[in-house]
Amino acid sequence: MSKPLKQIHLAAHFPGVNNTTVWSDPKAGSHIEFSSFVHFARTAERAKFDFLFLAEGLRLREQGGQIYDLDVVGRPDTFTVLAALAAVTEHLGLTGTINSTFNEPYEVARQFASLDHLSGGRSAWNVVTSWDAFTGENFRRGGFLPQEERYSRAKEFLATAHELFDSWHGDEILADRETGTFLRDAKAGAFVHTGQHFDIHGQFNVPRSPQGRPVIFQAGDSEEGREFAASSADAIFSRYAALEAGRAFYQDVKSRLAKYGRGHDQLLILPAASFVLGDTDDEAQELAKEVRRAQVSGATALKHLEFVWNRDLSAYDPEGPLPDVDPVVSEEHISRGRAQVRMYRDPLATAREWRELAAANKWSIRDLVIETGNRQNFIGSPATVARTINDFVQADASDGFILVPHITPGGLDVFADQVVPLLQEQGVFRTEYEGRTLRDHLGLAHPDQIGDDRRAAS
Amino acid sequence: MSSTPSSSLHLAVALDGTGWHPASWREPAARPRELFTAAYWADLVTEAERGLLDFVTIEDGLGPQSSHFLDADERTDQVRGRLDAVLIASRVAPLTRHIGLVPTVVSTHTEPFHISKAIATLDYVSNGRAGLRVQITARPNEADHFGRRTIPRIDAYDSPAAREVVTDLFDEAADHVEVVRRLWDSWEDDAEIRDAATGRFIDRDKLHYIDFEGRHFSVKGPSITPRPPQGQPIVSALAHDTVPYRLVARAADVGYVTPYDVDEARALVARIRAEQNAAGRAAEPLHVFGDLVVFLDDDPAAATARRERLDALAGQPYTSDALIFTGTAPQLADLLQDLHGAGLSGFRLRPAVAGHDLPAITRGLVPELQRRGVYRRAYEAGTLRGLLGLARPANRYAATATA
Numbered sequence: 001m002s003k004p005l006k007q008i009h010l011a012a013h014f015p016g017v018n019n020t021t022v023w024s025d026p027k028a029g030s031h032i033e034f035s036s037f038v039h040f041a042r043t044a045e046r047a048k049f050d051f052l053f054l055a056e057g058l059r060l061r062e063q064g065g066q067i068y069d070l071d072v073v074g075r076p077d078t079f080t081v082l083a084a085l086a087a088v089t090e091h092l093g094l095t096g097t098i099n100s101t102f103n104e105p106y107e108v109a110r111q112f113a114s115l116d117h118l119s120g121g122r123s124a125w126n127v128v129t130s131w132d133a134f135t136g137e138n139f140r141r142g143g144f145l146p147q148e149e150r151y152s153r154a155k156e157f158l159a160t161a162h163e164l165f166d167s168w169h170g171d172e173i174l175a176d177r178e179t180g181t182f183l184r185d186a187k188a189g190a191f192v193h194t195g196q197h198f199d200i201h202g203q204f205n206v207p208r209s210p211q212g213r214p215v216i217f218q219a220g221d222s223e224e225g226r227e228f229a230a231s232s233a234d235a236i237f238s239r240y241a242a243l244e245a246g247r248a249f250y251q252d253v254k255s256r257l258a259k260y261g262r263g264h265d266q267l268l269i270l271p272a273a274s275f276v277l278g279d280t281d282d283e284a285q286e287l288a289k290e291v292r293r294a295q296v297s298g299a300t301a302l303k304h305l306e307f308v309w310n311r312d313l314s315a316y317d318p319e320g321p322l323p324d325v326d327p328v329v330s331e332e333h334i335s336r337g338r339a340q341v342r343m344y345r346d347p348l349a350t351a352r353e354w355r356e357l358a359a360a361n362k363w364s365i366r367d368l369v370i371e372t373g374n375r376q377n378f379i380g381s382p383a384t385v386a387r388t389i390n391d392f393v394q395a396d397a398s399d400g401f402i403l404v405p406h407i408t409p410g411g412l413d414v415f416a417d418q419v420v421p422l423l424q425e426q427g428v429f430r431t432e433y434e435g436r437t438l439r440d441h442l443g444l445a446h447p448d449q450i451g452d453d454r455r456a457a458s
Numbered sequence: 459m460s461s462t463p464s465s466s467l468h469l470a471v472a473l474d475g476t477g478w479h480p481a482s483w484r485e486p487a488a489r490p491r492e493l494f495t496a497a498y499w500a501d502l503v504t505e506a507e508r509g510l511l512d513f514v515t516i517e518d519g520l521g522p523q524s525s526h527f528l529d530a531d532e533r534t535d536q537v538r539g540r541l542d543a544v545l546i547a548s549r550v551a552p553l554t555r556h557i558g559l560v561p562t563v564v565s566t567h568t569e570p571f572h573i574s575k576a577i578a579t580l581d582y583v584s585n586g587r588a589g590l591r592v593q594i595t596a597r598p599n600e601a602d603h604f605g606r607r608t609i610p611r612i613d614a615y616d617s618p619a620a621r622e623v624v625t626d627l628f629d630e631a632a633d634h635v636e637v638v639r640r641l642w643d644s645w646e647d648d649a650e651i652r653d654a655a656t657g658r659f660i661d662r663d664k665l666h667y668i669d670f671e672g673r674h675f676s677v678k679g680p681s682i683t684p685r686p687p688q689g690q691p692i693v694s695a696l697a698h699d700t701v702p703y704r705l706v707a708r709a710a711d712v713g714y715v716t717p718y719d720v721d722e723a724r725a726l727v728a729r730i731r732a733e734q735n736a737a738g739r740a741a742e743p744l745h746v747f748g749d750l751v752v753f754l755d756d757d758p759a760a761a762t763a764r765r766e767r768l769d770a771l772a773g774q775p776y777t778s779d780a781l782i783f784t785g786t787a788p789q790l791a792d793l794l795q796d797l798h799g800a801g802l803s804g805f806r807l808r809p810a811v812a813g814h815d816l817p818a819i820t821r822g823l824v825p826e827l828q829r830r831g832v833y834r835r836a837y838e839a840g841t842l843r844g845l846l847g848l849a850r851p852a853n854r855y856a857a858t859a860t861a
């Protein structure tokens with residue numbers, strides 16, 4: 001007897017600040033104008049996606065002391081865009097990445113609770129920590145939070161926000177005109193939190209929202225990040241959209257749930273994934289090559305190499321061989337404001353490995369960056385892509401995907417029109433929204449139904 | 459063709475819960491159970507837009523409302539709780555086309571970097587209709603919600619100790635606004651070049667570090683959000699005293715004052731103009747709006763009766779920092795014209811009961827003003843700056859860069 005098929009979760013990531021987006025394509029529109037967000041959100045909702053996702057970065061990236069100018073630069077404010085999108089959509093979940101280091105719990109909890117009210121229960125919070133003094137220079141706190149305190153602040157921030165969300169139970173507002181009782185309880189919203197990072201008390205001033213709490217996402221991959229997710233998140237935004245790496249990550253994270261008294265279904269794994277579609281598999285492969293070359297110009301390739309070499313490589317020819325000089329190993333990095341920098345923990349070893357790869361394959365600098373850099377995850381005809389996505393999900397490489405198209409804002413249209421119907425035919429993706437809230441779409445219980453196991457466990 | 463006579467006055471409404479009278483939620487026209495829904499706010503703002511108002515402000519606070527000046531109370535007979543004003547404004551922006559959206563922003567506990575990009579984005583989602591109303595808070599209980607500073611306890615706003623605390627908070631607010639404004643200018647308008655030939659998305663020479671160093675914060679910049687459609691969205695502030703008048707004079711596009719009669723209005727405008735001169739901004743347009751609470755009905759007795767009924771429900775007469783007007787639309791129009799003559803360029807009306815007095819403004823007062831030829835008959839501009847007769851400002855950094 002075969003297992004029933006898992007239902008796939010799909011979400012749409014509005015392309016952000018990185019070289020995934022081919023801004024030079026004539027079909028590329030604005031990353032800022034609201035009409036782009038409306039188009040994107042409506043496409044996602046037409047396709048019955050679970051939610052729309054926005055990333056965040058709170059300082060413009062720099063390379064060699066100058067603002068990085070080769071990729072899309074600039075983005076609007078997350079809360080503002082999501083609240084406005086709530087007006088032009090009815091079902092689509094609205095997920096915002098909000099940093100726990102450069103915000104305060106009272107304000108962020110108010111914003112998410114407000115978004116949940118104003119969207120009728122569709123809000124989600126991707127909690128990120130991304131600490132660096134560089135970004136801190138834009139904020140009151142400054143860059144003074146020691147790195148090891150990132151996750152401890154994030155954990156306490158989230159726990160505090162939950163205390164604020166839970167400080168209203170949902171039945172306090174009577175608004176009884178006859179008796180003149182607006183509030184059942186003068187203490188509605190009362191809270192006291194004493195901890196290592198926050199010592200706050202008073203009254204939260206937003207009544208309980210439709211979802212009780214926003215859905216919580218986590219997006220960090222370290223040991224601490226995985227534990228944080230297992231203890232406290234409803235979903236993970238991960239980077240493992242390839243089959244074997246995805247399965248390993250999935251197993252690892254899901255196996256951590258038991259110790260927090262949580263069930264297998266209480267944490268969804270949703271990697272970021274890109275796609276390139278063609279009428280045939282061959283056509284899609286050709287198109288994918290073109291997209292890669294558009295994403296990685298010669299100039300971009302040199303800049304990417306600088307992440308590892310940590311030195312100015314502008315004198316090199318991107319169509320020529322890799323530099324024969326070695327990377328500079330230093331605390332100071334040529335690139336600032338990029339999370340990926342941490343991927344290059346041993347630059348000397350990476351450089352050695354890349355030189356060997358390039359020599360063996362006769363790759364130029366640009367070829368190397370194209371071949372080793374961000375890969376497109378799903379390339380092929382709509383049938384191939386639909387089948388592959390389903391295979392990945394059924395094999396527990398993920399519970400679905402957060403798709404990042406390479407064209408803004410129309411890059412999702414072809415997926416919505418051609419791939420989604422096939423997934424629906426296979427019976428693995430909804431044809432209509434069954435509930436109204438994001439928790440409904442994701443199959444997550446309302447926090448009032450699961451009780452306080454999360455807090456009790458931590 | 460402009461349908462607005464040059465003598466035209468401006469009108470805004472201040473939205474706060476079910477209205478400004480603490481018992482307003484008990485009126486038949488109030489919708490107290492819907493205060494936390496988008497539909498409620500959408501209905502109010504579209505009603506204001508139907509009346510061709512310049513803008514709405516949306517009140518906010520970082521703690522529960524209270525009948526005490528500086529502390530929380532324990533009352534259960536008044537509206538408590540509210541949604542974030544910037545999010546409300548954003549939520550209604552796509553549902554409206556002309557009216558300005560001016561949420562309250564509390565400078566005391568927020569990050570100017572976040573506020574700057576939020577209001578810039580409100581300007582994008584509304585196609586040029588955003589503003590903010592900056593406010594300080596001296597409430598110790600609100601400081602306790604953040605836990606990163608203590609605000610010295612004061613007993614009233616007019617003691618010397620209070621003056622020191624409030625001056626400090628207003629200085630910080632001035633810095634806050636300065637940072638927000640510099641961040642709005644930190645991208646030149648044409649910074650996005652998408653130059654395929656060189657592979658550059660932006661011209662980084664048109665992005666500027668703001669390098670602000672102040673007593674309460676320092677901010678590097680540039681913003682992550684490009685310069686908003688209006689260049690500089692509207693900054694506004696309510697002011698009752700010299701220190702806040704100075705903030706208005708130095709930093710605002712619109713100041714709200716609370717005169718009780720024509721003479722006081724004239725005096726307040728003079729004080730603000732003097733501060734404006736002192737700040738070297740004499741040549742810049744600065745609107746001074748009068749704030750009034752309004753009970754509007756078809757006959758004066760009905761308005762008075764309604765006010766008395768609400769006062770009885772509240773258990774005490776309603777008092778306000780602003781003049782409380784009770785009467786008919788023609789009477790209010792007379793008063794507004796007199797105050798307009800004393801130098802106020804517009805008014806921010808605070809409906810005592812939102813569900814009653816807002817439609818009375820849009821369907822009673824506005825037609826009355828139109829009949830008198832002192833109010834627009836159609837929206838004449840696409841942006842809030844345009845409605846207020848303010849030009850789109852040049853970018854401060856572009857000027858220095860080309861010098």
Ligand SMILES: Cc1cc2nc3c(=O)[nH]c(=O)nc-3n(C[C@H](O)[C@H](O)[C@H](O)COP(=O)(O)O)c2cc1C
Nearest residue numbers: 055056097128129130219220221222225237238239
């Ligand atoms: C797939 C993925 C997406 C992320 N997106 C963001 C983002 O949009 N903004 C941000 O500030 N950090 C983002 N991060 C950074 C993480 O929140 C975290 O700070 C970073 O990965 C370092 O933590 P770690 O060592 O646990 O991985 C992302 C991380 C991952 C893995």
